[in-house]
Amino acid sequence: MVITKKVRTFQTVFTYLVLLSFAVYCLFPFLWMLDTALKPPVEVMVAKPTFLIKAPTLANFRHVLVDSAFMTYFRNSIIVAVFTTLLTVTLGVFASYALSRWSQLKLTKAVSGALLVSQMIPGVLLLVPLYILMRNLGLLSTYAALIIVYCTFMVPLVIFMLKGFFDGIPRELEEAADVDGCSRLGYIFRILIPVSIPGILATSVFAFIAAWNEFMFGYVLINDDARRTLTPGILIFKGAHQTDWASLTAASVMAVLPVAIGFIFLQRYLVEGLSAGAVKG
Amino acid sequence: MTTMNTPLTKDKAETGRSSKIKRHPAWTALLFFLPVILLLVLLIAWPLLSVLLQGFQYVSLVDPLAGGFAGLDNFRFVFEDEGFLPALWNTFVWTGLSVSGEYILGLVSALALFQPVKGRAIFRGIIVIPWVIPIVVAGLNWIWLLNPDYGIINSWLVDIGWLEQKRDWVGSIDTSLLTVTFVNIWRSFPFYTIALLAALMAVPKDLHEAAALDGAGAVRRFWVITMPELKAVSTVLIVVHIISTAINFDFIWVMTQGGPLNASETLPIMIYKYAMQDFDIGAASALASMTMSILAVGFIIYFYSLKRRRGN
Numbered sequence: 001m002v003i004t005k006k007v008r009t010f011q012t013v014f015t016y017l018v019l020l021s022f023a024v025y026c027l028f029p030f031l032w033m034l035d036t037a038l039k040p041p042v043e044v045m046v047a048k049p050t051f052l053i054k055a056p057t058l059a060n061f062r063h064v065l066v067d068s069a070f071m072t073y074f075r076n077s078i079i080v081a082v083f084t085t086l087l088t089v090t091l092g093v094f095a096s097y098a099l100s101r102w103s104q105l106k107l108t109k110a111v112s113g114a115l116l117v118s119q120m121i122p123g124v125l126l127l128v129p130l131y132i133l134m135r136n137l138g139l140l141s142t143y144a145a146l147i148i149v150y151c152t153f154m155v156p157l158v159i160f161m162l163k164g165f166f167d168g169i170p171r172e173l174e175e176a177a178d179v180d181g182c183s184r185l186g187y188i189f190r191i192l193i194p195v196s197i198p199g200i201l202a203t204s205v206f207a208f209i210a211a212w213n214e215f216m217f218g219y220v221l222i223n224d225d226a227r228r229t230l231t232p233g234i235l236i237f238k239g240a241h242q243t244d245w246a247s248l249t250a251a252s253v254m255a256v257l258p259v260a261i262g263f264i265f266l267q268r269y270l271v272e273g274l275s276a277g278a279v280k281g
Numbered sequence: 282m283t284t285m286n287t288p289l290t291k292d293k294a295e296t297g298r299s300s301k302i303k304r305h306p307a308w309t310a311l312l313f314f315l316p317v318i319l320l321l322v323l324l325i326a327w328p329l330l331s332v333l334l335q336g337f338q339y340v341s342l343v344d345p346l347a348g349g350f351a352g353l354d355n356f357r358f359v360f361e362d363e364g365f366l367p368a369l370w371n372t373f374v375w376t377g378l379s380v381s382g383e384y385i386l387g388l389v390s391a392l393a394l395f396q397p398v399k400g401r402a403i404f405r406g407i408i409v410i411p412w413v414i415p416i417v418v419a420g421l422n423w424i425w426l427l428n429p430d431y432g433i434i435n436s437w438l439v440d441i442g443w444l445e446q447k448r449d450w451v452g453s454i455d456t457s458l459l460t461v462t463f464v465n466i467w468r469s470f471p472f473y474t475i476a477l478l479a480a481l482m483a484v485p486k487d488l489h490e491a492a493a494l495d496g497a498g499a500v501r502r503f504w505v506i507t508m509p510e511l512k513a514v515s516t517v518l519i520v521v522h523i524i525s526t527a528i529n530f531d532f533i534w535v536m537t538q539g540g541p542l543n544a545s546e547t548l549p550i551m552i553y554k555y556a557m558q559d560f561d562i563g564a565a566s567a568l569a570s571m572t573m574s575i576l577a578v579g580f581i582i583y584f585y586s587l588k589r590r591r592g593n
Contacts, residue, residue, distance in 0.1 A: 129328035
C-alpha cells in the first residue's frame with residue numbers, strides 16, 4: 001500500500017485520541033451523576049468537589065424510593081411506556097404490512113404521504129388543541145391521554161422502521177402460505193411476525209425508549225401527582241430555591257436504568273435500524 | 282372508487298390468483314390502515330386546522346365568555362409583544378448554533394469510528410449514550426455540573442486558570458442561551474454520528490484505493506470522495522434537525538424556562554407561556570401558525586433550490 005508504517009501508527013494514535021476525547025465528553029456527566037448519587041449530602045455541597053467519596057452511601061437512593069413519589073412516577077412511566085409500545089407496534093404491524101404488500105395502491109401512496117407529512121409536524125405547535133381535546137374528552141390526567149398522543153406521534157416512524165423489515169421478506173412465503181390454505185391473518189400471526197421478531201423487538205425498544213423519555217406532553221396533560229410520569233416528576237424534584245442534588249442525581253440514575261438496560265440489550269439492532277431509517281429520511 | 286379499482290385488477294393480474302380477500306385488496310388495506318388514519322385525522326389534522334382557525338379568534342382557556350372573530354388582533358398582539366423579536370432571534374441563534382455544532386461533532390466522531398482500530402464497537406456504544414437518556418435528566422445533570430457554588434466544572438475551570446471566579450452559566454443573561462445550546466449539542470450529536478457512520482460504510486472501498494494509488498492524500502480524498510458521498514445524508518440530517526431544534530421545547534424549559542429575563546426564550550417557549558400561563562389560546566395559536574409558516578417557507582425554499590440544482 002501507499003501508506004507507510006509510520007503514518008499508519010500516527011493515524012491509529014490520533015484516532016484513539018479523538019475517540020477517547022469523545023468517550024470522556026459523553027461519559028463524564030454520567031460518572032459525575034453516579035458519583036454525586038453515592039455521596040452523603042455533606043460531601044455534595046462543597047466548594048471544591050472531587051470524584052473521591054469519603055463515606056459512600058446508598059442513603060440517597062433509599063431517601064428517593066421511600067420518602068418521595070418516585071415509585072409512583074416510575075410505575076406510571078412503566079404503564080404508559082408499555083401500553084404505548086404495545087399499541088403502536090400492533091397498529092404499526094398491520095399498517096406496515098399493508099404498506100409493504102400493496103405498495104402500488106393509490107390508497108397506500110396517500111397513507112404513506114400522510115405519514116411522512118405528519119412526521120414533520122411538531123408536537124409543540126399542536127400542544128394547545130391537544131390539551132383542549134383531552135380536556136373535552138375528559139382524559140386530562142389519565143394514562144389514556146398520554147398513550148394515545150405518544151402512539152400518534154410515534155406511529156409514523158414505527159411504521160417506516162417495520163416496513164423496512166417486512167420489505168425484506170420474500171413474497172413467495174405468503175404465496176406458499178396461501179396455497180396451503182393459510183388465511184391472511186394466519187399468515188401475519190404465524191409467519192410474518194415470527195420471521196420478523198428481531199425487527200419488531202428493535203422497533204419496540206425504540207418506541208419504549210421514546211415514550212419513557214418524553215417530557216412535554218407528560219408535563220402538560222397530567223396535573224395529578226398520582227398519574228404523573230417520571231420525566232416531569234424529576235423536574236418537580238428540583239425545588240424552586242434549594243435543590244437536593246444528592247437525591248436528584250439518585251433519582252436520575254434510577255430513571256436512566258431501564259433505558260440503559262434496554263439499550264445495551266439491543267444496541268446493535270437499534271443502531272442498524274436507526275441508521276437505515278436515517279438514511280432514508 | 283374507480284381510482285381504487287384500477288390497481289386492484291393489476292394486483293390480481295400480478296399474482297394470478299383470486300381468493301376472496303385478494304379480490305378486494307383496497308378494502309383490506311383500508312381496514313389495516315384505519316386505526317392509524319383515525320389517529321392522524323383526530324390528533325394531527327384536526328388540531329392543526331383548529332390552530333390555524335383559532336389564530337383568528339378570541340379564545341381563552343379559563344374564560345368561556347371570550348369568543349368571536351378577532352381578525353388579525355392576535356397577530357398584532359404577538360408582533361407588538363416586546364418579547365417577540367428577541368425570541369425570534371433566539372430561535373435562529375439556538376437552531377443555527379445547535380445544528381452546526383452537532384454536525385461538526387457528528388462528522389468528526391463518525392470519521393474516527395470509521396477508522397479500522399480495535400474497540401470501535403465499545404466507543405460507538407459510549408458515544409451513543411447521551412442520545413438515549415431523557416432530556417430532563419441530561420438538562421438537570423448539566424445544571425448540576427455547571428452549578429455556580431458546588432459545580433465541578435466551575436471548580437476545575439478556576440483551578441486551571443481559565444476563569445477568575447466561578448460563573449453562573451445557566452442563570453446569567455449573557456450565557457444562558459449559549460449554555461443550553463451547548464448541552465443540546467452534547468445530547469443530540471450522536472444521532473449524526475450514527476447516520477454519517479452508516480453513510481461512510483456505504484462508500485465503495487475501491488474508490489478510496491484507486492484515488493490513493495493515483496497519489497491523492499487523505500485530506501484530498503476526504504473532500505473529493507467522502508464529502509460528496511455524504512451530501513445526501515447530510516442534507517436530510519440537517520433539514521430534519523433544523524425543524525426539530527427550532528421547535529424544541531424540552532431543553533430550554535427544563536434548564537431555564539426561557540429565563541433569566543427572557544434571555545433564552547424561543548418561539549415554542551413563548552407559545553407555551555401564552556397558552557398555559559396567560560391562558561390566551563388566540564395568541565398562542567397565532568404564534569404557532571406563524572412558526573409553522575416560517576418553517577413551511579423554509580421548506581419550500583429548500584425544495585425549490587433542490588429542484589433547480591437537479592434541473593441544471
